[in-house]
Amino acid sequence: MVENKFSFPDTPTLASGRFIWGMHDLTRVDGTTPQVPLCEYVGNLEVLVKRLAERATQLIWVTTAFMCEECQPKRRLEDVEAYNRAASEVMARHEVPVHDLFCFTSRRMELFGDDGLHFTSEGSRIIGAEVADFISAFL
Secondary structure: OHHHOOOOOOOOOEOOEEEOOOOOOOOOOOOOOOOOOHHHHHHHHHHHHHHHHOOEOOEEEEOOOOOOHHHOOOOOHHHHHHHHHHHHHHHHHOOOOEEOHHHHHOOOHHHEOOOOOOEOHHHHHHHHHHHHHHHHOOO
C-alpha cells in the first residue's frame, strides 16, 4: 500500500496537480499477473488522492495512455482499460476531473516510438498541446 510510501513533509501547496499512475502497476513482470493487483491499485489511489488533495487546490487525473500490446509482451491492453476504469471511479468519488489520455492516444500509433509505449518527440508535442488545452480550463 501507498500509506507508508508517500509523505509530503514541508511540501508547498500547489495551485494544481496533474497526475497519472498505473502503467508499471499493471505490468505482468512474471508474465502472468499484474505487479500490483487491481484491488491494491485502487486502495493505493485512494491514499494518494487524499494525500495530494492536502497539497493541491485542484487535482487532475490522467488516464494511462494507449499502448501497443504487440510491442509490450508484459502488458495487456485489457489491463490498461480495467485499471483506467477503476481509477476513474476513484476520481469520481473524490470529484477529481479526469483527462482521458487513453482515448486521445488510442490507436494513434504515429504518436509512439518503436516500443509502442513511449511517445516520439512529435507525439510528445501533440500530447503536450492536448494536455495544455485540457488544463487551461482549470486555471
